[in-house]
Amino acid sequence: MWRGVEAMKALLARFARDTSGSIAIMWGLSAIVVIGMVGAAIDYSRAVNVKEVMAQELDGAVLAGARYLSSSTDTDKTKTQIVDTFSQTTAQALGETATYELTADDVSIDETAGTISVTAKGAVQTAFMKILGIDTMPIEVTSQASFSDKYLEIALVLDLTGSMDGSDGNGSTRIASLKSAATTLINTLMPDETSDRIRISIIPYSEGVSLSSSMASLVTNGYSTNCVTERTGAQQYTDASYTSEYIGNGSNLTMYYQGYQRYSKEKLAEYYSNYGKSYGSCPSSNILPLTSTKSTLLTKINNLSAKGGTAGQVGIVWGWYTLSPKWNELWPTDSEAVSYDNDKTLKYVIIMTDGEFNAIFDKTDVSRQSCSGWGWNRTCTTTTDTYWYENYNEYSTASADRAKAVCSAMKNSSANQGSGITIYSVYFNPESNATAQATMENCASSSNKFTYASSGQALSETFAKYAREIQKLYLSK
Known part of the structure; x- marks a missing residue:
């Protein structure tokens, strides 16, 4: 895929350098915009799919943490469990499609309110928007669960x-x-x-x-x-x-x-x-x-x-x-x-x-x-x-x-x-x-x-x- 993209970029560059006719120059410039817009839609669609997967896996990890807190008062262990669960399940679901990160610092546990709030961040590498100089698209997902403090x-x-x-x-x-x-x-x-x-x-x-x-x-x-x-x-x-x-x-x-x-x-x-x-x-x-x-x-x-x-x-x-x-x-x-x-x-x-x-x-x-x-x-x-x-x-x-x-x-x-x-x-x-x-x-x-x-x-x-x-x-x- 990347070789194809590089070839397309080279072709468009040659169009841009070609001074044999104004129409060719205009078409070349327009093509860059059109291809960029089409590629952006494809990249955006990929990013949306990745975000949905990350949100689903984060929900599961947070629920697992809430379930654990319903039988324990160890909040540090709960945070570690949420991070580990999210990392393992997301890796299985996405492979190398995207990069993502979640640390214990991103997990907030409010024992008074009985809630767990988590924010995970990630990024999807673009395939077409690189033409426009955009190499990655950032992703952020949040999840919150209530746990029994009784x-x-x-x-x-x-x-x-x-x-x-x-x-x-x-x-x-x-x-x-x-x-x-x-x-x-x-x-x-x-x-x-x-x-x-x-x-x-x-x-x-x-x-x-x-x-x-x-x-x-x-x-x-x-x-x-x-x-x-x-x-x-x-x-x-x-x-x-x-x-x-x-x-x-x-x-x-x-x-x-x-x-x-x-x-x-x-x-x-x-x-x-x-x-x-x-x-x-x-x-x-x-x-x-x-x-x-x-x-x-x-x-x-x-x-x-x-x-x-x-x-x-x-x-x-x-x-x-x-x-x-x-x-x-x-x-x-x-x-x-x-x-x-x-x-x-x-x-x-x-x-x-x-x-x-x-x-x-x-x-x-x-x-x-x-x-x-x-x-x-x-x-x-x-x-x-x-x-x-x-x-x-x-x-x-x-x-x-x-x-x-x-x-x-x-x-x-x-x-x-x-x-x-x-x-x-x-x-x-x-x-x-x-x-x-x-x-x-x-x-x-x-x-x-x-x-x-x-x-x-x-x-x-x-x-x-x-x-x-x-x-x-x-x-x-």
């Missing part, structure tokens, strides 16, 4: 019931798809191994939730050494500390089954003492309280396994407990939730189930009388013991009703500076279930925060969407 506490309430070993609609199991989807969510929210802004808890649930032996004993007043459930009474639908009202025992349960009374309440104590656990089943994975370490979260997700029935209300209320400052005395110091009125911290719960809720827990007081002696010497002593029992009923709405009550209480709590905890929910199953879907939709903070995922792919897309929404990223210019 701190996040997120509880993942995940269904680990036996049905999660069923098909996900994409040739895999639901439990495998859940692991993949949850991994995607965590990687999206936490690009680095640790996060300055985000902490996540994981609450695996089936017919109850599992805690360490010491924690389980503490919250159940010595009843349980692992499996815990819900509570009854005035604090059933609150996040009041376990010191106000203890939590139900999930270990060594006897059960009401399928809507009829397998054992009378009066016999529960006897059966409990003589035979121990009947049907109750808790997850093999303990609750993971709030943590900012990505590898800890991913290891927990990878080790999940499915078994047991579905006491969804138990998982949901324990998700609340991990976000409540009223429960801080139970958790390690690094897992303590911030106060509800902290204007820099937002609290979220993400609930996932693959079926209807079908198990609730209640307690009964059983009186026993023990006597000794005969006749006038006979003495009797009455003692009253409290026993927890499970009511498993696939045809009852009791579990769903309790779940809705817990969700309502969370949404109307004093969290998030009085606006309540924000709840996202998803019903995940290739087979539609109106009751399960209605429960999840009722729990969500709004209709657009509920999703029916009919396949494993849809679940991954849903979790990724929720992660992006929580980050609150968008291009503002």
Whole structure:
């Protein structure tokens, strides 16, 4: 191309030197102008294309930086990341078509406003305008993105019931798809191994939730050494500390089954003492309280396994407990939730189930009388013991009703500076279930925060969407 241009310039020069006729001279001068104008249009078109590519790559780099700042407070690393991302992607897109430059000094981060502003400069070498003495055309592009300056506490309430070993609609199991989807969510929210802004808890649930032996004993007043459930009474639908009202025992349960009374309440104590656990089943994975370490979260997700029935209300209320400052005395110091009125911290719960809720827990007081002696010497002593029992009923709405009550209480709590905890929910199953879907939709903070995922792919897309929404990223210019 350049040889052609040089040849054209030589030809036009000869025209200019030719004095054999005024018409030739005029044509030669006009030709220079005409060729220059046509060439300028071509060069300008090339410059516009290059500018569009640079603008697109700069937008992508700035969004990547905003995403990083939503989980970190390291502004210097963010600037470096934006520069590196822009340089790499632009080089791939343009090759040697243009020169361009972006340094950390061109990146402005306003932490108060929560914005990133970037200006990148470049130049396109001209092909035709060199005739007119113009060797390059300058290019300047700008981009601005908003990032969340908030701190996040997120509880993942995940269904680990036996049905999660069923098909996900994409040739895999639901439990495998859940692991993949949850991994995607965590990687999206936490690009680095640790996060300055985000902490996540994981609450695996089936017919109850599992805690360490010491924690389980503490919250159940010595009843349980692992499996815990819900509570009854005035604090059933609150996040009041376990010191106000203890939590139900999930270990060594006897059960009401399928809507009829397998054992009378009066016999529960006897059966409990003589035979121990009947049907109750808790997850093999303990609750993971709030943590900012990505590898800890991913290891927990990878080790999940499915078994047991579905006491969804138990998982949901324990998700609340991990976000409540009223429960801080139970958790390690690094897992303590911030106060509800902290204007820099937002609290979220993400609930996932693959079926209807079908198990609730209640307690009964059983009186026993023990006597000794005969006749006038006979003495009797009455003692009253409290026993927890499970009511498993696939045809009852009791579990769903309790779940809705817990969700309502969370949404109307004093969290998030009085606006309540924000709840996202998803019903995940290739087979539609109106009751399960209605429960999840009722729990969500709004209709657009509920999703029916009919396949494993849809679940991954849903979790990724929720992660992006929580980050609150968008291009503002």
